[in-house]
Amino acid sequence: MDQKSKREVNPEIKQFHQVVKEGTLAELQQRLESGIDVNAEGDSGMNALMIALEAKDLKKMQLLLTRGADPELTDDHNATALDYAVSEDFAAGVQELLARGVDRGYHPKYPLKKIDYGEDTFDFIKINMPEELKGEMSEEEWLESFEETKALMEEMGQNPTVEPAIVGVYSVEVLKLFLAAGDDLSLASPEMKRLLLKLDDQAMFQATPAEYLKYKSPRFGTANPERMDNPFWSDMIQIGGNAYQAREHFQDGTAFEKPGVVWCADRFGSSLTPVKEGRYVQVGGEHEDYYDPDFYIYNDVVIYDGKGSFQILGYPKDVFPPTDFHTATLVEDTIYLIGGAGYPEQRKPGFTPVYRLHTGSWKIEAVKTSGEMPGWISNHRTRYEPTKNTIRVEAGKLSILNEDEELDLVTNQSEYELDLSTLVWRKLKSD
Known part of the structure; x- marks a missing residue:
């Protein structure tokens, strides 16, 4: 997923998440045996399950789920574990989560979080005028467009919504998994x-x-x-x-x-x-x-x-x-x-x-x-x-x-x- 947010993360949680991302299955097992919080949040509100899905590691994902990882939790941008699996086109991960009956973007288990995009995000948008627009609009027009975008993002951040996960699917293999789960093909x-x-x-x-x-x-x-x-x-x-x-x-x-x-x-x-x-x-x-x-x-x-x-x-x-x-x-x-x-x-x-x-x-x-x-x-x-x-x-x-x-x-x-x-x-x- 995109848009990383800055937050203070406990060093122990950072190390745990690093093991999920790059360590062996045995190392992850050892960390879990130590009693660490499997659902602890790291950068951008990501948890261990999301990191395993981002790494497309099915065995780690399954181990985390058996140890109490909650697939309905969301990161700072209201993305769930299923959203991570979809964004990585990780069919095995999507299949595992759908089999567990997770919400597919219709009835979130937890209240949606308000999103603070931060000035860094807006500064990036402001500075990086797309190359294809240069010559098509003036700098003044671009800045006006930026202000409109900023206002829209701030409004969306304060009044967040989610859309069905099927909307973000980009392979036929994953799409068919959602159709089998009962999703409406019209949403793709x-x-x-x-x-x-x-x-x-x-x-x-x-x-x-x-x-x-x-x-x-x-x-x-x-x-x-x-x-x-x-x-x-x-x-x-x-x-x-x-x-x-x-x-x-x-x-x-x-x-x-x-x-x-x-x-x-x-x-x-x-x-x-x-x-x-x-x-x-x-x-x-x-x-x-x-x-x-x-x-x-x-x-x-x-x-x-x-x-x-x-x-x-x-x-x-x-x-x-x-x-x-x-x-x-x-x-x-x-x-x-x-x-x-x-x-x-x-x-x-x-x-x-x-x-x-x-x-x-x-x-x-x-x-x-x-x-x-x-x-x-x-x-x-x-x-x-x-x-x-x-x-x-x-x-x-x-x-x-x-x-x-x-x-x-x-x-x-x-x-x-x-x-x-x-x-x-x-x-x-x-x-």
Whole structure:
């Protein structure tokens, strides 16, 4: 992990940590027999277990765990042992920790620590202007940017949050361990998703200018579903391209010169779900923010075979509206699509949209539910509980009406479950 902080560390603890880092297993055993605190903090709040993981030493890690090392403890930047294993791409360490049921970045065992980045950190940022920015901005602009960065870091330090460990994964081997543990593939980085789907990193545009002009705009399907593969859309998926890249390649002018959204595969808030036969199903997502000329929320489905090939399906807007930041939960041969942000005019405070995507026919249908719904929820998490045949919903943001009858986003503080046998919602608890 990065960012070491300075602190006074007991010399005995320093020696102990040095043995963990560079000593033999027998030497570590001897130190532990002396009764030293296995969870004692050293530089940056690191403990012995974190040091063993940073050294990618499985035997030392296992020995420390048997001697009481707590894998849920955090360093000065709220990183756990699992975060260290992920940052080192240490698959054996990740597997060991996941098998022990450690938190994966969703429900930290201990309160988060406020982070003091210190002036040394800010001085480093201030002095070391990246080479690629020299000539692109003035020294004055860089200093202004630095002050903004400093203010943001200080705010984050005083109000720390954690993100799921899967976000930092950078190998398919480790990614599959998290998927087996029940994590949502949608949370992985775009680069990891492309690796998993075996999309070609060297792909280039193959579509002709005429094909680009014919297919450049998004459109809704006319059937449930409609096969919508075409040369330009296929190129965009292979490349992982955005609207700007396409406009540049086909010399189509900027979005301001030639208004009209360009279809693209570079999206936020889409879901990606593993299904049978090594396939993966991507649903919806948005490109850019609302103020960008190429902002668009999609309602399509892309089915990947996991070997580099895919097909694109479209749907009528009244069958399946545009969706982003929803969840996709696989239950046997059906994917339940719950919530989502959508366009402002779609949002119905108090109502939770639910759709079923059938992986045999690829038809989508709206699901009529009742009971105590979460409301118009997005950026949330779901998990299927087979013993109860329910889908649990937690975290996320809710769209609610304020006193002025305008939409506000607030944090969801409650948990809910949808009974798939009765299609009735039930509120479980509030924080």
